[in-house]
Amino acid sequence: MNSQTSKQARFSLMMLMQYFTRGAWFVTLGTYLGKTLEQPGTFIGFSFSLFGIGAIISPFFVGMIADRFFPTQKVLGVLNIGAGTLMLLLSQVTDPTTFIWTLFVYCIVYTPTEALSNSVVFHHLPRRFFAYVRLFGTIGWVFAGLAVNMILGRFVVNVEATAVPLVMSAVASVVLGLYNFTLPSTPVKNGGEKIGIKEVLGLEALSLLKERSFTVFLGASLLIGIPIQMYFAFFNMFLNDIGVENVASKMSLGQVSEAAFMVFVPLLIGKVGLKWMMTLGLAFWSLRYFMFAGISVNAEFLIIFSILIHGACYDFFNVTGSIYVDLKAGERYRSAAQGLFMLVFLGLGKFFGSNLAGLISEWHPSVSAEQLYDWSGIFNTTGIITAIVTVMFVLSFHDRQKYDLDKVNG
Template sequence: MSIKFRLTIINFLQFFIWGAYLTSIGGYMYATLHFQGEEIGTVFLTLGIASIFMPPLLGIVSDKWINAERLLGIMHLVGAAALYYASTVTTPTTMFWAMLLVCAAYMPTISLNNTVSYYVLKSHGMEPQKDFPPIRVWGTIGFIAAMWLTDLFHLTLTKGQLLFACGSSIITGLYCFTLPYCKPANTKSSSLAEAFGLDALKLFGITKMAIFFIFSMFLGAALQITNQWGVPFIDHFKSDPAYADTIGVKYPNILVSISQISETVFIVTIPFFLRRYGIKTVMLMSMVAWCLRFGLFGIGNPGSGLIFLILSMIVYGMAFDFFNISGSLFIEKEAPSNIRGSAQGLFMMMTNGIGAMIGSYGSGWMVQHYTIDGVTDWPSVWFIFSAYALTIAVLFALIFKYRHQPESFQTVSH
């Protein structure tokens, strides 16, 4: 079995787990458990809380003490137990704590999965900038497959999605222990900060990196908005007789999965765009795509406006990939080799940690503000989010200074 195929399997499984519940659990809490907007926002806040501490912490552990592939397997098994517990709770408070456990186990596995993939590729003489995107695309395919199965088995608004993710997490955890060894760097530490991996924070002392991390945080908020409210937004149309029997309302997860299908197209274009245009232009394209994503939601519906919802799903591929995957590759290129695991964890902390917290709480408050007598003014909500993304794009264009060198994306320093 080739090393690329083995990495393809782990990337598929990694995101299959997330796809089983991430885009549908908001609908489960909204329609089945009858949580309020701010309560749902608070539950989604757990993703951000966990991402502030766990990815950097486990990035340090993988850099210093424990093989990354073993740590990845352990966390997936812990995550399976947490998902099972989450399936048994029904109140906002207990769901908050359950999902905090789930996120504490799962969120660091995203950066650990990247660390393992990059390490294995480089140890076999390959280049992450070129060889990782075609492998990572299978993670998106895994996410799509899980979303479709969740929908087709009618688990979208039930706790069954969490049990489905639990079983998937067990399989993934066990598979991780079959991967090639990814040994810690075992570098000697000259200071207490280095001993605990906190030297990755030195990246904030580099202007271009500090600005990059800050804007990544704001884009992380945009990502959380769409994860949290996409399915509840589509699901609300079922109360309108004009839309109740449309395919989009009957199978919201399948409609939303067009976003992930779009990802599979844009992921494989990342090496070309990074070499040709550089990280600044690629990030700007992502920000403009986020603006379109939200704006098209604002004018769309499952009936005559279905085309706008579909277009919103399509531009999501660029919005997500050109930010998330390109950002990870940029960190891999710019960070010193002995702290790359910690640097990936730091990137996760800024995007899925602090950024997600801003997105979760802010969007929850926004939806609650525009909800009167149980009816949400969704167009206003989405247009405000669209303006938010456009503002970020303009500021990033003015502030981020980075001289693109096409040849630097041909190879990665070892």
């Protein structure tokens, strides 16, 4: 096995473990908080919004501290071991205030690891290999969902409503941290170039906001956080609430479809264009929530189908959006523009989307003693909001510039 092949294999394992650690707890947390700790929807929404705060703070750590003073693989090792320790503590906490603060610190520690993992791969491998390595991250998330039901579920009754998935994540995170120390060295950047807040947060790209369509795109990127976070925070709880079995395993099919639909993105962009590709992504989110509203425990086909279109929802808007940002910014503002997009989409979008999802759930209390919420009302409301965002995007986004999608950007 040559050096490059060996590195690709090692980084693929790293990426698999990286997303296994988050997939192990992220999908089931809402069910654990709602059913076992008996917390309201606003608490659940706020808990998930902490990941958005982590995404906002992460660029400061990555861009200004981590890879400029310490070898990246060692930073990853320390952070992942720290994250695992915090997750283990979190699994033992039942007091709401202590839980929030522990989760907050965890998100601050964990969030930079995803960007740093990408950085390590880009340093050691040609860019064309990244997609293949990143695919193992999706596989890791799928494995985590399967492990919750197929392994932990054999020993723990109603495992998704317990803290056991958090413990599994903690153990995996510590193992990953130890593995990080064995990776090829990624040296400190010694270019001497100073990096300020403007560069880290992508504020240099604010000049792009002079164009109405780019501003509309960022607005849609912020608002799409509502259906995305509603899905991750409450859909697992919903399926468990109506009596569906092996929910985590079923939801892992969403990540499988995410990988599958990725193949169609460049093909469809060439057919329908950037605007209508992103519109399709928004429209699929709206359609999906109206489908959720009609789900019952016996509607197995509808459950599986609504999960499988996750890839169309996420890839058609998010991946196409990243391409649009790259084309719009050009070489001069490329990094800054992508940073601004991630700040809005992953940071502010997650924060506001999660909290609004929590509020929407509280607007629809249960109409029966058998369920925690009026799920049909929650999902119809989310579907209507997303439909309004879709219509506003279609009417307001008018970027008529022609882009060369085949051009290689240096």
